[in-house]
Amino acid sequence: MTDRDLVLAVDVGGTSIKAAVLDAAGGETLRRAVPTPFDDGPDAVIAAIRDLVSDRSDAAASAGAPVHAVGLVVPGVVDTVAGIARYASNIGWHDAPLRDIVGGATNLPTAVGHDVQAAGLAEARVGAAQGVSDALIVVLGTGIAAVVVSGGQVVRGAAAIPGEIGHIPVGDLETRCRCGAFGCLEMFSSARGVARLYAERTGRTVDATEVVAHLDDDSDAAAVWQVVTKTLARGLVAGALITDPARVVLAGGLSQAGDALLVPTRAAFESGMPWRQAPELVASPLGGRAGLLGAGILAREAAGATP
Known part of the structure; x- marks a missing residue:
């Protein structure tokens, strides 16, 4: 080198x-x-x-x-x-x-x-989507977006903006997103969304990392996390039904919550499509x-x- x-x-x-x-x-x-x-x-x-x-x-x-x-x-x-x-x-x-x-x-x-x-390109070449021809890579950061891999190629889309799963309206439709629409996934299941939900419930301002750290000893954190994972699962169901991936990869900073995120989200994700085999749901080893x-x-x- x-x-x-x-x-x-x-x-x-x-x-x-x-x-x-x-x-x-x-x-x-x-x-x-x-x-x-x-x-x-x-x-x-x-x-x-x-x-x-x-x-x-x-x-x-x-x-x-x-x-x-x-x-x-x-x-x-x-x-x-x-x-x-x-x-x-x-x-x-x-x-x-x-x-x-x-x-x-x-x-x-x-x-x-x-x-x-x-991020999806990195996941497809060296990360959790490596070797998979059809994948949905969902990056959970300050916001949420996704990359669709089809036939081994990253889908570019007509306007070069495919995978905007963060703006699928699967949350409370009374909640307005920064984009101007209502009920967007990223208002509930992004790092910013986690902090927002916790602040609205408790009046205290903390970041998503702190919420995750206190899931076992803070009932408010646990209640917020239930909303986060169930709403995320609804968004993943919508994305999976449209793109039919073999594997769904959770990437980005929030994916580092590990099993605390993966286990409840996987359960809700699989129950959201009872008529078919759910795609494999994994967390990225690349994290942020x-x-x-x-x-x-x-x-x-x-x-x-x-x-």
Whole structure:
């Protein structure tokens, strides 16, 4: 392995922007994360991305191991060919020319992709969907979205936005989502949704990780978690009935809850389709790293290297 195998991967999430230098085997160094300043508007988010990319590429060069391409993955509607972030409800940008901005800051080949599709690409190549021709990969992060793998290929869709399972209306239809619709899955079963449900029930503000940590000794956490897993299962049933996968993979940060998430969700998922064999439901071994690994794959492709 040579230093030409090194790329910079950047994953923009609703909570944080993560960056790391990746080698060809997915090993990472120089990892850094900064908060996503979405409350300050899209220009602030773009500035944070540009500053983080410049900082990490400079750090790699100073360490004597420069990167040779950048892979940037973001939420929302993404034009991967033009390298433009067309729209993201949680960030508020419209037609942000991210490839030009990042490429101009680094003078490096730059690929821009959809964060969930990139995570799905990583899962299909090196994760829990490896070797499966038909899969549904559901990424549970600040929001929720999915990647559909059909015949061994990631489905791109007519508008390049397939798998928006987070906006299937399977929750309380009185609850309005940030997207403007009502009852969206991600309002109940994402990390943000878990925190929202707990705050509404108790008046206390905690994150999803803390809710999971107290499922055995906090009756409010347990009650919230029951809503989270049952609503998630309804969304998974809808997704599975439409796409007919052999395997459903739960990925993203919330999937790291392990059996606390998998066991009740699997039971509700299987009971939601009593007339047929339910697809296998598993948790990803990649956890929250899938987006970064997918960004690394895109970066290597941008540099003309073998992914």
